Amino acid sequence: EPEVTQTPSHQVTQMGQEVILRCVPISNHLYFYWYRQILGQKVEFLVSFYNNEISEKSEIFDDQFSVERPDGSNFTLKIRSTKLEDSAMYFCASSSRLAGIYNEQFFGPGTRLTVL
């Protein structure tokens, strides 16, 4: 069964460093998403991506964040200068869309980011 994969599973970084979180969505999916979950809190939407551009982004997704689909398979989230409060689990998700109907989203296993 196809699945969304994410690497690395755990990333530890120093405050101020850049990190890139990687995701490989399901191959025939067209919509891609990043979410984050700070420990003990609910999952929050960061950004959605379609047709090689951002469709929508939340208030959390400020200038320190960027997303890219550098090739036909990878979807990346970059944090330019990490802050302590960026420590969280980051989930990638993808979905297909048929005839204007939203389809379920498939989630990756997550990348736990720890900023020291």
Add this chain to the structure above:
Amino acid sequence: KNEVEQSPQNLTAQEGEFITINCSYSVGISALHWLQQHPGGGIVSLFMLSSGKKKHGRLIATINIQEKHSSLHITASHPRDSAVYICAASNYGGSQGNLIFGKGTKLSVKP
């Protein structure tokens, strides 16, 4: 702004019990999702529904659009059902289906 509320926050049940988790949302939605999150953190989609009722094995999800309310039921609960169950809403308004999440219900099923 849509808000998604779940209850209860925590739920402990004995194996075999029938379980209900409730979800309410504040504005119109395009779809309501039920997700399962295991202790390791991974999230699995259980259901996506915009009307009526769906069933998969021992899991049943219902939605009442007029009342802006959805329920997830687990019949004959088992310890392996122990997880966090999350309700999430897809908004209308041109967004590409990004989800707004509830805080989750932590379910523990005792043998």
